[in-house]
Amino acid sequence: MIIVGELINASRKAIAEAIEKQDAVAIQKVATDQHENGADYIDVNAGVFVGQEVEYLKWLVSTVQAVVDTPCSIDSPDPKAIEAALQLHKGTAMINSISLEKERYDSLLPIVAGTDLKVVALCMSDEGMPETVDDRMKIADKLVNGLLQNNVPVENIYVDPLVQPVATNNQFGLEFLRAIEKVMTTFEGIHTLCGLSNISFGLPERKFLNQTFMIMAIANGLDGAILNPLDKKMMANIIAAEALMGKDEYCANYLMAYRAKKFEI
Amino acid sequence: MIIVGELINASRKAIAEAIEKQDAVAIQKVATDQHENGADYIDVNAGVFVGQEVEYLKWLVSTVQAVVDTPCSIDSPDPKAIEAALQLHKGTAMINSISLEKERYDSLLPIVAGTDLKVVALCMSDEGMPETVDDRMKIADKLVNGLLQNNVPVENIYVDPLVQPVATNNQFGLEFLRAIEKVMTTFEGIHTLCGLSNISFGLPERKFLNQTFMIMAIANGLDGAILNPLDKKMMANIIAAEALMGKDEYCANYLMAYRAKKFEI
Numbered sequence: 001m002i003i004v005g006e007l008i009n010a011s012r013k014a015i016a017e018a019i020e021k022q023d024a025v026a027i028q029k030v031a032t033d034q035h036e037n038g039a040d041y042i043d044v045n046a047g048v049f050v051g052q053e054v055e056y057l058k059w060l061v062s063t064v065q066a067v068v069d070t071p072c073s074i075d076s077p078d079p080k081a082i083e084a085a086l087q088l089h090k091g092t093a094m095i096n097s098i099s100l101e102k103e104r105y106d107s108l109l110p111i112v113a114g115t116d117l118k119v120v121a122l123c124m125s126d127e128g129m130p131e132t133v134d135d136r137m138k139i140a141d142k143l144v145n146g147l148l149q150n151n152v153p154v155e156n157i158y159v160d161p162l163v164q165p166v167a168t169n170n171q172f173g174l175e176f177l178r179a180i181e182k183v184m185t186t187f188e189g190i191h192t193l194c195g196l197s198n199i200s201f202g203l204p205e206r207k208f209l210n211q212t213f214m215i216m217a218i219a220n221g222l223d224g225a226i227l228n229p230l231d232k233k234m235m236a237n238i239i240a241a242e243a244l245m246g247k248d249e250y251c252a253n254y255l256m257a258y259r260a261k262k263f264e265i
Numbered sequence: 266m267i268i269v270g271e272l273i274n275a276s277r278k279a280i281a282e283a284i285e286k287q288d289a290v291a292i293q294k295v296a297t298d299q300h301e302n303g304a305d306y307i308d309v310n311a312g313v314f315v316g317q318e319v320e321y322l323k324w325l326v327s328t329v330q331a332v333v334d335t336p337c338s339i340d341s342p343d344p345k346a347i348e349a350a351l352q353l354h355k356g357t358a359m360i361n362s363i364s365l366e367k368e369r370y371d372s373l374l375p376i377v378a379g380t381d382l383k384v385v386a387l388c389m390s391d392e393g394m395p396e397t398v399d400d401r402m403k404i405a406d407k408l409v410n411g412l413l414q415n416n417v418p419v420e421n422i423y424v425d426p427l428v429q430p431v432a433t434n435n436q437f438g439l440e441f442l443r444a445i446e447k448v449m450t451t452f453e454g455i456h457t458l459c460g461l462s463n464i465s466f467g468l469p470e471r472k473f474l475n476q477t478f479m480i481m482a483i484a485n486g487l488d489g490a491i492l493n494p495l496d497k498k499m500m501a502n503i504i505a506a507e508a509l510m511g512k513d514e515y516c517a518n519y520l521m522a523y524r525a526k527k528f529e530i
Binding site: 002024166167170171172173174199203204205208209212213215216218219220231237240241243244245248249250251254255258265 | 304331371418429430435436437438439442464468469470473474476478480481483484485501505509510511513514515516519520523
């Protein structure tokens with residue numbers, strides 16, 4: 001499972017304050033904590049600072065990478081911010097995310113074309129949010145084929161089928177889960193990656209529902225997620241689900257996590 | 266989800282003692298507790314009492330049905346014990362279970378043929394335990410077609426693909442999950458039902474692994490389980506997973522269980 005640590009996001013109050021104060025120590029602690037708890041990428045997002053996003057995103061990348069080797073997931077729809085951040089970035093970054101919205105697609109495609117960057121391909125278009133498996137596959141087909149034709153290898157593409165709340169429509173969970181399976185079987189070698197927390201919008205005990213849905217998504221082939229790696233219950237669910245899916249030889253990772261008391265159940 | 270309450274099983278020490286003492290009050294409390302916590306069937310098993318199984322199984326059925334309307338799951342491979350229990354049973358019982366083992370198949374088929382009994386069809390044959398999806402489907406095909414030809418309607422058949430421990434072979438979980446999906450899509454209107462606890466044999470935190478695997482099985486279409494309905498964590502997982510699968514209109518059951526504080530998370 002590829003884990004993208006989601007915590008360094010300026011939509012969170014403490015992070016926005018740390019960014020404004022240029023408090024490197026605070027940001028670096030969040031980066032280190034996520035790295036030590038299993039993040040493969042550290043997401044950096046300064047989207048709330050209109051007009052200052054470029055400057056702040058650059059600062060986040062260099063601040064994070066001063067203390068951890070983990071690559072960043074550069075979380076912005078703005079090509080200028082992404083390009084500026086990439087110039088400072090060490091290692092192979094993840095771009096979060098391209099979509100089929102025309103302006104976003106046209107401006108981000110040249111940045112990732114022919115590179116070895118990892119790319120999140122979000123199933124969203126100018127026609128709005130997808131609801132069914134078919135809606136998602138139509139967008140995914142165009143996005144993936146566009147990336148392949150522009151020399152982005154399939155194994156660097158992470159399709160995000162876009163979770164929508166089950167409280168809005170009780171088929172939204174199932175349609176998402178089926179889309180995960182369909183993407184994983186249609187494009188050999190591809191990845192799927194998403195944030196799952198929208199699924200529980202409008203319902204009580206959201207963390208519990210998110211954890212349950214994560215297990216179901218893994219059962220359908222999901223192999224990446226953007227989440228809080230400090231959530232030990234969520235991480236335990238992922239480790240257990242991967243062992244049960246046959247992705248953990250001799251259950252070694254499960255046993256190691258258990259012995260290290262790394263997870264809560 | 267069809268829940269079969271598993272607690273009245275003579276392999277459990279307290280139950281064996283209650284049976285030997287003919288302590289109806291003790292048995293009836295376990296039956297009532299399971300009924301009140303969501304059991305659709307109350308499993309009754311007196312298999313450890315060789316020579317007395319017939320007598321004890323009859324006593325269990327009449328003792329249980331004196332206090333709850335819930336039908337029983339008559340849990341025995343012995344046709345004599347099943348026939349005796351059925352004579353006393355009110356409502357439509359479940360037979361747990363027929364299998365493809367020749368002696369068991371030949372002796373149980375006449376009991377269920379042409380009836381409206383529910384039948385658990387266990388994927389086991391004289392060639393031993395199945396390991397792969399194909400092993401399971403070969404057995405399931407023969408069992409289901411045999412039952413159909415003997416006028417057991419498809420909706421009364423509950424295929425148990427037989428869980429094996431993931432610690433023995435790390436593909437055993439995945440093969441089981443795929444078998445659930447295959448059975449559910451191959452035979453329209455059929456059910457799947459099983460006990461899941463074997464999955465975690467040999468590993469620590471078994472309850473946690475069993476709960477995780479239950480969620481994964483539901484994501485693959487499982488619609489029945491034999492389990493302890495007093496396990497509120499397990500029941501919460503099932504209620505949440507069914508809501509996320511679109512089987513709970515308006516998430517009404519989830520919200521009701523939450524408000525009634527019926528489940529632990």
